[in-house]
Amino acid sequence: xxxxxxxxxxxxxxxxxxxxxxxxxxxxxxxxxxxxxxxxxxxxxxxxxxxxxxxxxxxxxxxxxxxxxxxxxxxxxxxxxxxxxxxxxxxxxxxxxxxxxxxxxxxxxxxxxxxxxxxxxxxxxxxxxxxxxxxxxxxxxxxxxxxxxxxxxxxxxxxxxxxxxxxxxxxxxxxxxxxxxxxxxxxxxxxxxxxxxxxxxxxxxxxxxxxxxxxxxxxxxxxxxxxxxxxxxxxxxxxxxxxxxxxxxxxxxxxxxxxxxxxxxxxxxxxxxxxxxxxxxxxxxxxxxxxxxxxxxxxxxxxxxxxxxxxxxxxxxxxxxxxxxxxxxxxxxxxxxxxxxxxxxxxxxxxxxxxxxxxxxxxxxxxxxxxxxxxxxxxxxxxxxxxxxxxxxxxxxxxxxxxxxxxxxxxxxxxxxxxxxxxxxxxxxxxxxxxxxxxxxxxxxxxxxxxxxxxxxxxx
Amino acid sequence: xxxxxxxxxxxxxxxxxxxxxxxxxxxxxxxxxxxxxxxxxxxxxxxxxxxxxxxxxxxxxxxxxxxxxxxxxxxxxxxxxxxxxxxxxxxxxxxxxxxxxxxxxxxxxxxxxxxxxxxxxxxxxxxxxxxxxxxxxxxxxxxxxxxxxxxxxxxxxxxxxxxxxxxxxxxxxxxxxxxxxxxxxxxxxxxxxxxxxxxxxxxxxxxxxxxxxxxxxxxxxxxxxxxxxxxxxxxxxxxxxxxxxxxxxxxxxxxxxxxxxxxxxxxxxxxxxxxxxxxxxxxxxxxxxxxxxxxxxxxxxxxxxxxxxxxxxxxxxxxxxxxxxxxxxxxxxxxxxxxxxxxxxxxxxxxxxxxxxxxxxxxxx
Numbered sequence: 001x002x003x004x005x006x007x008x009x010x011x012x013x014x015x016x017x018x019x020x021x022x023x024x025x026x027x028x029x030x031x032x033x034x035x036x037x038x039x040x041x042x043x044x045x046x047x048x049x050x051x052x053x054x055x056x057x058x059x060x061x062x063x064x065x066x067x068x069x070x071x072x073x074x075x076x077x078x079x080x081x082x083x084x085x086x087x088x089x090x091x092x093x094x095x096x097x098x099x100x101x102x103x104x105x106x107x108x109x110x111x112x113x114x115x116x117x118x119x120x121x122x123x124x125x126x127x128x129x130x131x132x133x134x135x136x137x138x139x140x141x142x143x144x145x146x147x148x149x150x151x152x153x154x155x156x157x158x159x160x161x162x163x164x165x166x167x168x169x170x171x172x173x174x175x176x177x178x179x180x181x182x183x184x185x186x187x188x189x190x191x192x193x194x195x196x197x198x199x200x201x202x203x204x205x206x207x208x209x210x211x212x213x214x215x216x217x218x219x220x221x222x223x224x225x226x227x228x229x230x231x232x233x234x235x236x237x238x239x240x241x242x243x244x245x246x247x248x249x250x251x252x253x254x255x256x257x258x259x260x261x262x263x264x265x266x267x268x269x270x271x272x273x274x275x276x277x278x279x280x281x282x283x284x285x286x287x288x289x290x291x292x293x294x295x296x297x298x299x300x301x302x303x304x305x306x307x308x309x310x311x312x313x314x315x316x317x318x319x320x321x322x323x324x325x326x327x328x329x330x331x332x333x334x335x336x337x338x339x340x341x342x343x344x345x346x347x348x349x350x351x352x353x354x355x356x357x358x359x360x361x362x363x364x365x366x367x368x369x370x371x372x373x374x375x376x377x378x379x380x381x382x383x384x385x386x387x388x389x390x391x392x393x394x395x396x397x398x399x400x401x402x403x404x405x406x407x408x409x410x411x412x413x414x415x416x417x418x419x420x421x422x423x424x425x426x427x428x429x430x431x432x433x434x435x436x437x438x439x440x441x442x443x444x445x446x447x448x449x450x451x452x453x454x455x456x457x458x459x460x
Numbered sequence: 461x462x463x464x465x466x467x468x469x470x471x472x473x474x475x476x477x478x479x480x481x482x483x484x485x486x487x488x489x490x491x492x493x494x495x496x497x498x499x500x501x502x503x504x505x506x507x508x509x510x511x512x513x514x515x516x517x518x519x520x521x522x523x524x525x526x527x528x529x530x531x532x533x534x535x536x537x538x539x540x541x542x543x544x545x546x547x548x549x550x551x552x553x554x555x556x557x558x559x560x561x562x563x564x565x566x567x568x569x570x571x572x573x574x575x576x577x578x579x580x581x582x583x584x585x586x587x588x589x590x591x592x593x594x595x596x597x598x599x600x601x602x603x604x605x606x607x608x609x610x611x612x613x614x615x616x617x618x619x620x621x622x623x624x625x626x627x628x629x630x631x632x633x634x635x636x637x638x639x640x641x642x643x644x645x646x647x648x649x650x651x652x653x654x655x656x657x658x659x660x661x662x663x664x665x666x667x668x669x670x671x672x673x674x675x676x677x678x679x680x681x682x683x684x685x686x687x688x689x690x691x692x693x694x695x696x697x698x699x700x701x702x703x704x705x706x707x708x709x710x711x712x713x714x715x716x717x718x719x720x721x722x723x724x725x726x727x728x729x730x731x732x733x734x735x736x737x738x739x740x741x742x743x744x745x746x747x748x749x750x751x752x753x754x755x756x757x758x759x760x761x762x763x764x765x766x767x768x769x770x771x772x773x774x775x776x777x778x779x780x781x782x783x784x785x786x787x788x789x790x791x792x793x794x795x796x797x798x799x800x801x802x803x804x805x806x807x808x809x810x811x812x813x814x815x816x817x818x819x820x821x822x823x824x825x
Contacts (some may be wrong), residue, residue: 439648
């Protein structure tokens with residue numbers, strides 16, 4: 001199809017001259033970049049486990065973005081999830097000691113909300129010992145926990161455990177240090193006591209080190225992993241929501257999903273509309289009114305309600321939703337392609353082709369469709385925002401695919417948690433802005449395409 | 461926008477008389493309504509049948525147990541049970557509930573029932589006055605939706621017409637750029653998102669307006685109307701803010717097209733002022749395609765209005781739909797689909813008639 005390739009070339013050279021088109025394409029490339037980054041750098045598990053609360057248990061609840069501390073005089077503690085400890089090994093009279101130490105800075109004006117230590121060890125015969133201590137910037141060191149693990153069940157027994165800051169043993173151990181404070185401390189809140197200065201009930205700022213010491217009695221025993229989580233009020237680039245989802249991950253995964261929904265719906269429905277309208281225009285006679293009546297009826301349907309019923313009865317998976325949108329999305333293009341088809345049909349060169357005995361299908365593909373393609377591209381670009389907005393609306397009322405993080409789903413969660421009235425802007429603003437800029441990029445592209453397709457508009 | 465270029469050709473030829481036009485549009489309205497209902501019944505018919513059958517059972521048992529004379533007439537419990545069972549099967553048969561949903565009798569009876577909003581009792585929801593009837597629940601919310609939707613549409617129409625015509629008469633001016641920007645805003649930003657932002661700004665940061673738009677005073681209170689209007693401000697402003705851009709841009713587009721026509725040049729030559737040409741001649745001639753274009757976007761704006769009700773807790777049909785979905789109250793959902801379709805096709809009908817009315821090629825008589 002050489003005609004099309006020549007036309008496309010002209011198209012691209014013209015397109016490059018238009019500012020709005022360039023802006024739109026730049027945003028689009030940014031979004032594609034985000035999608036690629038999500039696919040490459042973010043674990044796929046976070047996408048699959050979006051609606052599984054257990055996966056998000058380590059994250060803070062409704063935490064603001066961490067950069068908010070730059071603008072506030074009093075600094076809220078950042079939620080820390082530390083996974084890479086410094087590991088040292090020691091051998092003392094047949095006892096192997098492995099130390100996992102987590103060094104972190106704590107320079108905030110408020111105490112952490114809690115802490116949590118996860119670890120997994122593998123051992124054979126004699127149960128190992130675990131000691132946890134926290135060394136503070138003032139040189140003190142607090143032994144928090146000291147326990148022996150349960151007897152092994154089997155040869156390569158794997159033991160996993162989580163130590164919570166609320167555990168009684170921690171409180172018992174902390175009673176020993178009560179006298180070193182010049183004021184009355186509360187041992188039932190270890191997260192406050194451990195991070196308090198000794199002379200006044202304020203936060204002790206500086207560098208802390210949490211040390212996990214594992215003592216093994218067999219050289220085949222080993223530590224599989226460990227993790228230290230210090231509960232804070234701010235987290236990450238975009239904060240977290242009420243369900244502990246890391247919003248930056250949700251926003252990232254939302255990008256490829258939105259592009260997929262928008263582009264699939266727009267491309268498929270535009271081409272269905274294109275052929276439907278052309279067939280109606282080309283056939284004429286009795287076929288055309290019947291076909292166009294169907295179009296009129298679909299236009300008259302309030303789509304939202306039919307979508308609600310389809311989503312309730314047939315299903316809510318992403319692919320079904322895309323299908324529903326295509327079902328109602330093609331009619332606009334059908335109207336356009338019909339009336340343009342009627343015009344082109346009466347052109348002399350089409351008549352000539354007919355007289356030369358070319359088949360109908362060949363005429364449509366060789367002579368009519370190439371004329372309509374630019375319009376089709378502009379329509380595709382303009383249909384993308386409609387599809388993205390439609391999906392976000394459906395998700396917003398709770399009928400989106402529940403398993404997939406989309407921007408609409410995030411806004412739905414925000415609405416259910418009454419986030420707007422509680423002023424949780426970091427939960428609402430990012431998904432809304434992402435929907436907005438994705439739509440704007442396609443609107444700008446469609447405007448640029450339009451002014452190429454319809455030169456009359458360029459002057460305006 | 462691209463779509464607008466073509467819609468300017470009405471599908472029904474303008475030579476057609478007004479009466480005939482009215483008849484075809486009414487017929488189309490009816491066909492659309494039936495089509496939507498048949499789809500609804502096809503998808504939800506079996507669930508609906510189960511619910512209706514249960515309703516019949518309940519009402520028969522209730523009627524019989526309340527009628528002491530009838531109960532004393534029977535000698536044994538067994539006889540009474542037989543009587544009740546016979547009654548139930550007779551009524552189920554009479555209502556066509558013993559047949560599948562696609563049998564003509566059952567389908568027609570269901571179509572008729574839905575159209576008269578005779579949908580029996582809701583499963584879980586009740587109206588504010590305590591009624592369980594689907595028709596009462598929906599009719600109670602209907603005025604609120606109509607109030608919000610009509611007011612916002614009227615305001616958007618006024619702003620859109622004047623802003624659009626003004627931008628068209630001064631292309632390239634800052635107002636014109638504002639119109640283009642608002643149009644992009646209109647079609648790219650979800651209405652419900654702007655609603656949530658409005659709550660954050662005007663109810664949380666600056667607590668001027670309530671975040672929940674449900675009025676606090678009871679409807680019998682003489683100041684209820686003021687309370688209602690006060691609560692309506694935020695949702696209304698949101699709808700207008702998001703809606704007017706697309707309208708103004710459409711008007712601007714068609715008015716510019718009219719400006720290129722010869723008769724405008726003729727008027728200019730006659731010495732008629734630019735202002736008069738813009739507002740009385742160009743705007744009037746641009747009306748038919750504008751209305752047709754607007755009709756196409758109505759589905760979206762009605763959807764947007766429903767979503768806004770959810771955001772602001774405005775006691776209308778959108779909020780009702782949201783509540784019905786969350787508890788899966790099927791009779792209410794079917795009723796709402798019908799009423800929403802009805803509102804929608806009537807609005808389309810009005811818009812359509814107006815576009816024909818303004819079209820100088822259509823003879824009205």
